[in-house]
Amino acid sequence: MGELAIGRPGLLLVDDRPGSFTDYVISRTDVGVFLLRFEPWADALPKDYLDGTKHLPTFVVRADVPLEEEAARYRSWVVTQERPPGYFCNPHEPLQEVSQRFAGLVGLPHLDDLQVGWVRRKPQMKARFQELGIPCAQYREVATLEQIEAFGEEYGWPLIVKPVDSFASIDTYKLETPEELSQLPDLGRREWMVEEFLTGKEYQLCAVVAGGVVLDAWPSWTPAALLETVAGAMNANVTIAEPTELPVDVKRITQKLVDGMRIDHGYLHMEFFLSMDGSFHMSEIGARLAGCEIPTNHGLSHGFDIFSVTLDTYLGRSPELPYTQKRCVGDLLLPISAGRITRMTGLDELKRMPGVLGGKLRFAVGDLVDPRRASNASSGYVHVEGETVEETASRMENVLDEFEFEVEKAP
Template identity: 50%
Template sequence: MTDAEVLLMVDDRPSSFTRYAARELAGRLVLLRFAGTAPDLPEDYLLETAHLPAFWVREDVPAQEEAKRYREWAAGLPTAPSRFCNPSEPRQAVAQRFAELAGLPHLTEQQVVLVRDKAAMKERFRELGLRTAEFARVRSAEEVGRFAARHGWPVVLKPVDSFACVDTHRLTGPGDLAGIDLGARNWMVEEHLGGTEWEVCALILDGEVLDAWPSAMPCRPLDIVDGAMNANISVGTGDGPPVDLRALVQRIVTGTGVDHGYAHMEFFLIDGEVYAGEIGVRLAGCEIPANHGHAYGFDVFGATLAVYLGRRPDLAYRERRCAGDLLLPLPGSGRVGRITSREEILGMPGVVDAVLKVAAGDAVTARRASHNASGYAHVVGGSVEEVEARMREVLDRFTIEVLPERESDPVPL
């Protein structure tokens, strides 16, 4: 592989990674956008990335026709893309299928199933000798009830293709099923595990896990969507879980045949035993990848781009500390009144970066999802405990006021 290769990258929402790639790979980056994502690509971001060639996929046209149109379009570029990267979890199936039709490296249809369908994923985990929570596919409240009768309440109910805890519910009894339409999507139920929940991210090249970085979670994702502190802390100090993380991820990578990319996995540690949760072959959500860069002192986004370009990344670490992303609350929908400034946040102990996604006067919509936020702050410290304490101080001092939108006054007759 040469440094001259061009990357085709799915771009369905602004992120730190896509902004980094837009800056660093000018002339070697082509964006793949889907017509249905236009509302998620704000005007300022479109202007920011206007210097890059972008192909828009028409989602009402057969994929084969769009791939043919893309190949003809790409042939007119100075260099057509020869590598592919999809950072988007919900677009895995359509994006990887498009890459296949375009003749680019891609996940196979079966691999997409194994990293998107959580029931199929857990079945493969068990085939690979890993423990998982008990689980079952369900289509009715009665099936959920029978599962709970065998394994006990609470249980966790989720669509098999959910992400960021969207439409994921912890059920404490049959009454919690009220209002959930189990006929609308493919659902699964699993036992609610205790113990400690951890995350691990890894880079893969030529089927080899190059390194793996653990993250602590002060609060579980299902608690986060109900209002708990929303944070992840990369543990660069060696105080992570007593698990061979590279070997854990390597077992899954080998067992699924994944050749390259960024993997993000969640697992539980219960009485010293690992229970595999879920894995995604794409960048972790929120600002988790950036946490690893702050914790280990290296260019994490550059290393990630390297593996998608088929090159071995520079993993020379210059730092060893704990670093986390604290998502700042977005308490409701309406219009932002006042909000703590970025400068104030940067002046708080341990804060090394901060981004506000909203400003006074903006209309905002809160969602029940683990990435619901008004912005984020990166906080560093010598231990997980110190970082968490500093995060809680930021939350204590951060203020955001969201005023409900008023209905227009009636027009007099």
């Protein structure tokens, strides 16, 4: 049902927020794009974005109706369309459970419930790591402060406390001592877990998969761990031009995960730690695109169209990776704070700085902003290149030194 006689595939794309990949897919005239939105996420989409996508066939899943009924309503609706979609893609994290289940109900390629657990719920994820013989931090599901303290007594402090389905470091806390347990929110409102604190260096890792085969895997160096960026550390990711510089074979490890989790296609985003002695610990895995602008870094670093390659894998194709460059490229998230913006350095000024390839500012002077405590919160971003990770990071520091962002506190 995805390929018609004229050869144009149809794709059902989960659309919970604007993003670079979504913008790219929507721009492709050789793909029949259908948007799948879910309440209440659909209600929060910006008006200008809704206006810009109103030409696309869109199905909104209602929140107060059983999913099976909504799937039946979709099947009745989609047969009236000229080119019904035969492929499915969810590029983001929050709606994995409901969107993958919906795709299964309407007969599209999807992750089953067990796979969704492996790539979304962290206790199941880490249990699968252990089953596959991939090292990871010790962990435990918890429901009380006493259980967290008992874990700390067994594995030591500091430790990490987070919801089992968190992302972007939202509601994730590092506790140095038992006395800091009082800082945690009410545990009763979500499912929580605790894990040991790993020392060493945190890395991001992305890959694309087609037909169960990892086409390639791209590691990213991070100046600071994600949780540290929430506290104000430099928030950036730099694609490592030569993955062989790392003491682990990231492509081999990714293929082991793909085999063990039965991942057939698509984009994977992962995180791992390397200790000072070179030991490896897998942190997390997600079956979706990386956040921020990490995919774009990989494309700019190796000189190819990362979004085209990614889209092809969701359309059942096995694309080539036509690399034309080898350089380090990273995305630097620009600082943000709550209030009404009174001054902000312009993008044109930033683009004149050494190594800056381009970027985007999300706000303008006069806007009222109230950023969430998350590792992806920013006022914008710039892409920065360098011959080495060190040169790229140094140029990012220069950008931060020049970037001005001032606000007046709102009442």
